[in-house]
Amino acid sequence: MFVYVLRRLLAVIPILLGITVISYFLTRTIPGDLVAVMLGTNVDPQVAAELRRKLMLDQPIVVGYFDWLGRVLRGDLGESLRSGQSIAEDIANRLGRTAQLTFAAMLLALLISIPAGILAAVRRNRFADGTVSSLALLGVSTPDFWLGFILILIFSVHLAWLPPAGYIPPTENPARFFSLLILPALTLGFQVTGILTRFTRSAVLEVLSQDFIRTAKAKGLTERAVLYKHALRNAFVPIITVIGLNVGFLLSGTIIVETIFGWAGVGSLAITAINQRDYPVVQATVMLFALIFTVVNLIVDLAYGLIDPRIRYG
């Protein structure tokens, strides 16, 4: 087990390295650079040249990469080229916010989708199944940028129940924090709820059609015992895999949802950095997302063993 975890963690290093290479060269080779974006149409060639020199954008791209990598290996994420802010500090400030939002969205998704999916599977082809499946399809196909605005329109503008945007730390004002969290968490979690509901339904159905379920029923176990003791436990292995993969989906969703709701997290930092070609910030946020995604999926892999004792790590 320990060796397995260590090996998996070591495997993260080449993944991160590969991702930084891709994101760095993409950011540096797409047309337009930071200086062009900084100066906009008011570009004075003399000033632009001096800025490129100061920001070391006049160096060959490859040199720039190793220069950046060297500093990262020494534990220095550097500073934003655009604002001069320390990237590590900025991310530290924002990571908590993104984590709160992503966690809330995932929690919401799990609380709704797992019971709904099981219900739909058990009541297959009946009214409950039809309702749940239709709603889940609606969830899967609702884009978050649209849903965000509709929720703001209903709950903030018309009903005036919830604030439309902003952030306050939960330690400062918990009530206000939760009222600010509800809409973005709903928006972010909606699609994942749909995805997980549909997946839970099919995973449970798949297990319910297996021979051992028929055997369990044949030996006279109650419906309830068959479902909870035999079916769910087996269905959870694929469900957990999908949950892990959807953490990536949620992280990418924060880019849009944080922008709509003025929730200044890592997602909105990433999109601003990409638009401005602020490549050290792009690098840092992409690495962070990749790291979170791989670690979450490692945890998922370890969780298999808890659910299904037959799974061994070696």
Add this chain to the structure above:
Amino acid sequence: MKKLWTAVGFTLLGLALTPALAQTRGGTLTVAQQADIVGLDPHTVSAYSSAVVVEQIYDSLLVLDEKGDVLPSLATRWVVGNNGLTYTFTLRSGVKFSDGSPLTSKDVVYSFQRILNPKTASPRLNDLGKVKSVTAPNPTTVVVTLEQPFAPFLTKVAGPLMAIMPDGYAEKADVNKVPLGSGPFKFVNWVSGDSVNLERNPNYWEAGKPYLDKLVFKALKDDATRVTNVETGNVDLIMSVPQNQVERLEKNASVKLSGGPGTWYDYLGLNQAKAPFNNLKVRQALNLAINRDLIVRTVLFGKGTAIACGPIPPSHWAFATCKEQVFNQARAKQLLTEAGFPNGFKMNIKVGADYKSQVNIAQSIQAQLKPLGIEVTVQPMEWGAFLDDVTNKGNFEGVILGWIGSVDPDDFLYYQFRTGEKFNFVKFSNPQADRLLDQGRSTVNKTQRQTIYRQLQTLLAQQAAYIFLHINDQYEAFTPAVQGYVHYATGSMRSLKDVWLRK
């Protein structure tokens, strides 16, 4: 005459009474703008989001009023001498920086020299003309000597980013993160990605101002988010109200609007280094084929003013009228035939995808040119890639762009239309225009400049240097508690020092 005096009397009475009415001190005003702050060093930033914060913290020697006229600020008087080559400024006495230290001519010399030092890489490096020297003969006098007369000099000095900071400050502190000036508000902190917080500068020189205790700037990038936030009172004032929301907000009793024609105009630029746009008749045909009023009505929801003869707005002293460009499809067709394109041609128009109204303008033009057989493809591009194509590589046929924030006619025209100059992306070149541009810049007399710039704009329109389209109205929206806010045509938020909150 008596009437006039009565009017003056009432105005004075009004002025005397207004402050007594109810200006209450105190409170926090939260302003939401369209983009994040990117830094607070007045000499190196150029983002508008930063500029509006910088102008709360810093003062310049002079200041522009809401119409763009120059008024005293740190300098109480100025004398232009030696045929426009020397400018002598007398500083206001008793001005202190927000940390309590006195502001003297040494600080002014330091600030100007920092801007003029190429190592600073200030976007304002070439804004003051060719400066020979900046000296401080005594603590309250600053003398700037130029190598050539430069008419826009005073409006440039009055720009909010020509800010005065303490002598040596940039070497002692991280001026991009911790600004220190003599303006109405004092810097508290900048929470990256969240807000910039300011508080009243207790040492501010204008007695009794500002009224607010605290001033907070936040970024709400999405247009719809910004609007709903002011409607629900979540923020007190929003900048950059989208034109399509203005009419709806005007009917909403819980929101007030302030705005009108600004200095932001849009144009269709044609790359004159490429055929067929190097052909004057083709440009003139396009000039006649586009119905500007239709664009204002449909794309801007009526919130704009069509322009045909140069970019300078009607309220400006250098505004020009010309009868050249009136929508005339038959004449356009005739010109195209004369130019050798009786059946039109294909062309591409590039536009920044984030600027929705400019994308819509391009699409409107696409439809309007169809009857002439001109097949337009509209290509919305990501902003960074767009800039690379348009400003660096000249890789475009047509482009929809705008200019904003110009004050002096020279700002509007010189770098855009002089042969080979830095903002002349369309590669316009005309010896007579070059001559007029040089004259306008070196002539100090306003009446003479007016004549020069009217003549110049008529020439630009006749040559179809740009296809000028319209001036956009710009609006801010705020809650009814916000009092005393004044919209500046220049985009400045300087009036926040006069704002108070009704309780």
